[in-house]
Amino acid sequence: MADDVNTEENAADQMAADLQDAAAEAAGEIEALRAERDDLRDRLMRTLADSENARKRADRDRREAEQYGGSKLARDMLPVYDNLRRALDHATEDQKAVSGPLLEGVELTLRELLNVFTKHGITLIAPKVGETFDPKEHQAMFEAPVPGTKAGAIIEVMGEGFMLHDRLLRPAQVGVSSNPG
Template sequence: MTDAKNNIDVESAIEELMAEQNEASQDAPEATELEEVDEVEQLRAERDDMRDRFMRALADAENARKRGDRDRREAEQYGGSKLARDMLPVFDNMKRAMEAVPEEQRAASKALIEGIELTMRELLNIFEKHGIRLLSPEVGDKFDPEYHQAMFEAPVPNTKAGDVIQVMAEGFMLHDRLLRPAQVGVSSTPA
């Protein structure tokens, strides 16, 4: 009987062990499922972070391309502005030379004067070719602070305040930028 009792005890012990194993195996999948869920969430977070970094890098690259295009266009249009600014006194001096020749000497120096006039026209043509245009206000025009620089102000009869009364030097534009304002005298309110 002891053998039967021992067999029953062994069988019940085996059943208990199997029951414990079943419980452990049922608990184990829950733990692994939780670990898998955590791993999936980590992968999703990493994916979202990588997507965000990629989109930012793509936007930065596009902005750099646009900035490069803009800088290239500006360099093409305005790169020669320093040289152009340095050439303006040449135009001014040639104009002054033309104005300094008295009328009685014009006939005697006709060839020289023609040469200076042709050189001035060629200089203006080159300016025009490179987007530089002359701003030449007339006496009586309204003073415009965007394009004119007031060199002096004087009360002049038969004028309104703010009228141009003298043009001392023409101004120049480089495409849509002011290269040099026209230097003018402006009327103040007549006394």
């Protein structure tokens, strides 16, 4: 009978050991599943962040393409403006009297071109003599000391510039005073 009790105790001890092993194995599996869950959650969050960044980048690129996509065409149209402006600026009073309607047509064409530019966000940079030189909008073609002016003042305007929204298409070409202060 003592052997039966020992056998039952050994069986109970074995069963308890098996249960502990099973519990330890289950705990290990739970930890492995938690680690896998955390890894998958981390990967999901990174993927969501990447897709959100890609969406924002695509949206920004689309907006820039809408605003600045025509900049090459706009740059190509600037010589047309220059030629029309030159034609009007160089017409003498005699030519205006003889070819008045023709020059009026050139002036109307120039005005319409400026209206189209404005409609598409292109603005004219027309500096005046005496204004301060701004390297963000002007290109200094020469520097000369001119009496009665301050250093950095515009002394001559040789060409107008243009902006497309907030980007410079072409700087205004100017001469700048180099008088020492």
